[in-house]
Amino acid sequence: MVAPASMPTLEVEGLETRFITRRGPVPAIRDISLTVNKGEIVGLVGESGSGKSVTGLSIMGLIEAPGEVSAGKVLLNGEDLRKVSRRRLRQLRGDRIAMVFQDPMMTLNPVLRIRTQMVEAIHAHDQSVGAEAARQRCRDALAQVGIPSPEERLDAYPHQFSGGMRQRVAIAIALLNRPDLIIADEPTTALDVTIQAQILAVVQSLCREHGTALIWITHDLSVVAGLAERIYVMYGGCVVEQGGVDAVLDRPLHPYTDGLIRSVPWHNEPGRPLNQIRGMVPPLDRMPKGCRFWPRCDRATEGCRAPVALDEIRTGQRARCIHPLVESR
Amino acid sequence: MSEQPPVIEVCHVSRRFSRRLDLVQRVARRLGARVHERTVHAVDDVSLTIGEGEAVGLVGESGCGKSTLGRLVAGIDTPSAGEVRFRGQPVAQDDSEAARRTALKIQMIFQDPLDSLNPRHRMGRIVGEGARYHRVVPSGEIDSHVDTVLEQVGLDPSMKSRFPHQFSGGQRQRIGIARALAVRPEVVVCDESVASLDVSIQAQIINLFMRLRAELGLAYLFISHDIGVVRHIADRVVVMYLGRVVEEGPTKTLFDAPNHPYTQALMSEVPRLDNRHVDFNPITGEIPSPLDPPSGCHFHPRCPHAHERCRMEVPRLKRLADGRFSACHLNDA
Numbered sequence: 001m002v003a004p005a006s007m008p009t010l011e012v013e014g015l016e017t018r019f020i021t022r023r024g025p026v027p028a029i030r031d032i033s034l035t036v037n038k039g040e041i042v043g044l045v046g047e048s049g050s051g052k053s054v055t056g057l058s059i060m061g062l063i064e065a066p067g068e069v070s071a072g073k074v075l076l077n078g079e080d081l082r083k084v085s086r087r088r089l090r091q092l093r094g095d096r097i098a099m100v101f102q103d104p105m106m107t108l109n110p111v112l113r114i115r116t117q118m119v120e121a122i123h124a125h126d127q128s129v130g131a132e133a134a135r136q137r138c139r140d141a142l143a144q145v146g147i148p149s150p151e152e153r154l155d156a157y158p159h160q161f162s163g164g165m166r167q168r169v170a171i172a173i174a175l176l177n178r179p180d181l182i183i184a185d186e187p188t189t190a191l192d193v194t195i196q197a198q199i200l201a202v203v204q205s206l207c208r209e210h211g212t213a214l215i216w217i218t219h220d221l222s223v224v225a226g227l228a229e230r231i232y233v234m235y236g237g238c239v240v241e242q243g244g245v246d247a248v249l250d251r252p253l254h255p256y257t258d259g260l261i262r263s264v265p266w267h268n269e270p271g272r273p274l275n276q277i278r279g280m281v282p283p284l285d286r287m288p289k290g291c292r293f294w295p296r297c298d299r300a301t302e303g304c305r306a307p308v309a310l311d312e313i314r315t316g317q318r319a320r321c322i323h324p325l326v327e328s329r
Numbered sequence: 330m331s332e333q334p335p336v337i338e339v340c341h342v343s344r345r346f347s348r349r350l351d352l353v354q355r356v357a358r359r360l361g362a363r364v365h366e367r368t369v370h371a372v373d374d375v376s377l378t379i380g381e382g383e384a385v386g387l388v389g390e391s392g393c394g395k396s397t398l399g400r401l402v403a404g405i406d407t408p409s410a411g412e413v414r415f416r417g418q419p420v421a422q423d424d425s426e427a428a429r430r431t432a433l434k435i436q437m438i439f440q441d442p443l444d445s446l447n448p449r450h451r452m453g454r455i456v457g458e459g460a461r462y463h464r465v466v467p468s469g470e471i472d473s474h475v476d477t478v479l480e481q482v483g484l485d486p487s488m489k490s491r492f493p494h495q496f497s498g499g500q501r502q503r504i505g506i507a508r509a510l511a512v513r514p515e516v517v518v519c520d521e522s523v524a525s526l527d528v529s530i531q532a533q534i535i536n537l538f539m540r541l542r543a544e545l546g547l548a549y550l551f552i553s554h555d556i557g558v559v560r561h562i563a564d565r566v567v568v569m570y571l572g573r574v575v576e577e578g579p580t581k582t583l584f585d586a587p588n589h590p591y592t593q594a595l596m597s598e599v600p601r602l603d604n605r606h607v608d609f610n611p612i613t614g615e616i617p618s619p620l621d622p623p624s625g626c627h628f629h630p631r632c633p634h635a636h637e638r639c640r641m642e643v644p645r646l647k648r649l650a651d652g653r654f655s656a657c658h659l660n661d662a
Contacts, residue, residue, distance in 0.1 A: 192554065195616070
């Protein structure tokens with residue numbers, strides 16, 4: 001199926017995922033709508049418990065019991081992943097849509113050579129590829145992510161790589177079949193700064209050269225600032241703000257986004273107390289009604305306890321807030 | 330002696346870890362095989378001082394030896410060479426009363442509080458145990474002492490009977506801090522103490538560290554891979570690479586104009602909120618294995634300015650005109 005040029009690579013609409021607990025179903029994410037265009041890098045930012053990883057897993061169809069995707073659409077090139085057969089989903093995963101995890105050992109099998117694992121990923125989707133051609137593709141993929149002497153490294157085991165190199169292998173596997181979309185969940189969080197910068201460079205050039213769309217899930221606003229074109233900020237299972245990276249970071253509308261940005265040490269005079277958001281993220285089963293952030297918010301009023309919509313407040317910038325930070329700052 | 334000695338002096342300290350040969354290897358060696366013990370110089374001839382109430386930041390990437398150095402300063406580990414002094418006195422590693430008193434004065438706070446708190450002990454006991462054992466306060470006053478410390482770190486004393494797993498990550502880190510403070514230390518070694526916390530909680534804990542320093546006159550050795558955090562909290566910064574100090578200086582000087590090429594790379598590659606739509610163009614190469622570090626300057630295989638001398642000769646840490654120290658041959662040119 002060839003998608004028309006104007007169609008976004010991924011369109012998520014009203015996605016909801018809940019977990020069945022002894023006290024009844026608890027929604028982990030609610031009303032998530034995202035769009036990612038061809039070749040676009042989108043950042044999905046939030047703290048632990050914000051639902052950012054669940055969002056990634058839900059898009060991939062990797063939510064397992066006691067969890068379930070309970071509402072919404074996930075359109076990959078116009079095809080709803082929630083409606084397709086399991087067989088079709090397996091065809092698409094690893095081929096048109098791939099995921100990279102924080103811990104590359106989630107992807108890599110410790111007892112198999114890298115070559116075995118990579119060739120398997122090719123053959124799972126196209127059995128007609130010959131052994132030599134498959135090896136060539138694996139070698140090229142490793143070279144592409146900057147692994148030195150890829151020919152020899154193909155025969156190595158995962159434990160023979162350093163953490164940064166292992167993450168590159170995981171990315172190389174995600175890239176093998178030239179997917180249209182990669183979902184990367186905190187892929188550089190465990191890595192050192194200089195290694196992180198190398199991975200970011202690889203990912204950026206891949207998106208530019210091949211038009212791969214990318215969702216970069218992270219808790220680190222600063223990484224997304226340099227990498228993404230648009231960002232979605234999540235809190236308590238909802239998107240609370242979305243827009244262009246410059247708009248959101250320079251003129252945040254939601255008090256939570258604003259608080260996050262202000263609490264970054266680089267944004268504060270050294271030695272002075274940091275701006276902090278009081279309190280902490282409430283557990284999922286005790287989320288406040290209405291705006292999830294109101295108990296921690298300085299601008300909260302009685303009206304915040306009613307459900308709040310994600311409204312377009314400035315052109316291209318939306319926020320789920322009835323007291324957004326406009327002008328009056 | 331006219332001047333007060335600094336609170337902590339680390340003098341030419343090295344820490345080597347070697348893997349003992351197993352039986353087969355020892356026999357092989359007897360028979361003339363070329364088998365050697367593999368030695369890692371985790372910390373290689375490092376000197377630094379921490380003044381009264383000073384916050385020194387220690388930055389570097391994995392494997393650079395920053396945590397090992399922190400453990401040496403805290404007295405959890407013993408140097409292979411050199412010595413650590415507390416107020417001019419060598420930190421002894423025996424069971425003497427003096428050694429115990431010194432050990433109490435230097436406390437450590439770890440990265441993951443859940444790993445460093447006994448899961449079977451209630452919070453009140455975790456915090457009070459050190460103080461009780463070392464008789465920091467008379468035994469009748471332990472409870473009120475624990476309450477005071479808990480209030481200092483922003484924990485509710487009424488939660489004393491809870492177990493560590495019943496607290497959030499930020500609260501657990503506060504328990505770790507309270508435990509360290511309960512024995513009234515003068516120096517606190519913080520090893521990645523805010524690394525595993527969320528941004529909004531991290532800000533709260535950093536503020537706590539700064540407030541405690543102001544209130545109690547604590548000196549910090551603040552170890553972190555997060556340069557932004559160190560810039561915020563430290564007066565002086567020490568940069569390590571593969572066991573050696575490559576640069577040291579006042580925070581502002583070091584951040585405004587890093588001298589060593591490694592520091593420069595580190596600074597330029599830290600993602601910042603203000604850097605948008607970046608074309609990532611990082612320094613190449615991996616951090617070499619500490620088991621087999623490069624000759625000469627450890628950084629030369631990754632350094633854009635490396636020349637012949639860098640491969641041959643280890644650069645000494647030299648004082649520059651503006652008073653900071655840097656270990657780079659380029660400064661001699």
